[in-house]
Amino acid sequence: MITYTDHRKKSLRQRLRSRKGQQAIIIFAFMFIPLLLLFLFTYFPFAEMFKFSFYKMKYTGTRTYVGLDNYKEVFENKQIFSSLKLCLYYMAGSIVQLVIALYLATMLSFKTKGGNIFKGFMFFPFLINGIAIGFIFKFFYTRGFVFDTVLQWCGFNLENLPFWLRTQGLNNVSLVGTSVWRYFGQNMVLFIGAIMSVDAEMYEAAELDGANKFQQFMHIILPSIKTIVTLNIILSITGSLSAFEPPYVITNGGNGTATYFVVMNRIAHTNQKVGLASAMAIVLLMIIFTATILQKLFFKFAFRNANAEDEVVTSKKRRRNKVSKKQKEAV
Template identity: 60%
Template structure:
């Protein structure tokens, strides 16, 4: 019987032997496939981002000398009325985002309950999302133009041309008209996302609910909505955050004139038309901070609003129990008195 103490120790593999081993080959494959995506991500995302932050501290144009100004660009962002006034325009797009999600949820629910022609309907609803945003802008630029498509439809319905507002020039309605283009474009995309989440729900639940006398509204409220609430919250966060960076509709349709300039349109004008690259970079950094703050606030809000409590007791049951305990304590105090 051999003595374990005299057993030969394992020899350490050289680098060449490790490379030829199975473990070494596995790491070579992993690193090789990771290299190209990481290189592209670094070159086209991280390097431009850090350069943008660097440029925000300079007074500069695209070509020419740079002058370091420190935080002066950031002070100018907060002192310029046009910069933060443009964030007010984003409220129209936020309202449109809520409407588009409500419509997408409604249409997706119809598709779950097997309506006739649903395949055609899904394709027709999703098609606007496939169109380039610039092309959508040109479509609606002529759609809203005076005497063109929308006005012709309203005239065919008996409305006089002088009673029809100027959709892109009237400041009371032009931002609503532009927000409607985003609703038209993105409703189908959100509908498909909701529909995919709804189809993961067990269909036996619908049959059981129908046998118990539940109608379609009850099935939506108590089966569908609780099952897809994470997707609803995610889409709402993305839509509202994206509303802060709306660019294509106001830029293509109105070029940001007549009070339709969003934050991105103003930033683009400062960078490319006025050649204030440092100021535009500072605006971009401020917008990034605003989006991060809004996203975190939304997540905290929805985490509280959609909290179901623990696995043993729902949030509603917790409130009911605490209310009953409080009433019992008051009754006990009243009895002792």
């Protein structure tokens, strides 16, 4: 019996109605819509902001092309440059935040009484809105309110206590403490998830070799969670460069607490210098991008020994798998 195949090309409608055509439509829709939204709400506004950075302009009215003058003013303006220095306070606070989070995560990753309740309490501040936290700590640090009352219970005299939000330098430390209290719970949860994924047999082997808890932490836990450590440090440093909510809500940028974002917000919305504010945003993006690359290079160098050990372990596993396959084939 002779069968004839139809070699005629299918029409576009037939292709779209076929199973493969329906799959292609679904894949295209799931790709196109997110990419379109990403372009409209991210890349297109960023391109417009980059264009605005070369103009002297307000939100309404005429524009004047000034070239790189806005970028020069970013580095020459004392107020803008001094606001960058405040990021050092938040960077130091982020280091303290990560140390506390890593210490508590190491303790809570093992069997601890009430550990789950403690995790919930520590993670809860991260769930609160940043504006609400700002108002909470605004009353917390106000003269004669919560913090001063607690210190008086401990025996301190109110007249000898400083003004937590007025004293130069101390007010920035107080604001950094707000950020540490809010975000260290998030870092702690990420660390716990990474530490719990470490093989328990490694701890047993280390104990048999006579390693104490600190040696287990340095040679087992820390190299095993190097990816999460790098991620948390990058997020913390990036957040310290873009701190906004605590100084804006608690002090409104007064008494030397105006961070880079607060100054940029004031220049853009109060002074209506949109071009200068756009240039500040581009400069901040370049600083964050540079800091991220430097951190990755640093941790790549710092964990080079751990990477070499990982390669040795993976190579041993591959050899074992090959040997096991050959044994199965022989059987």
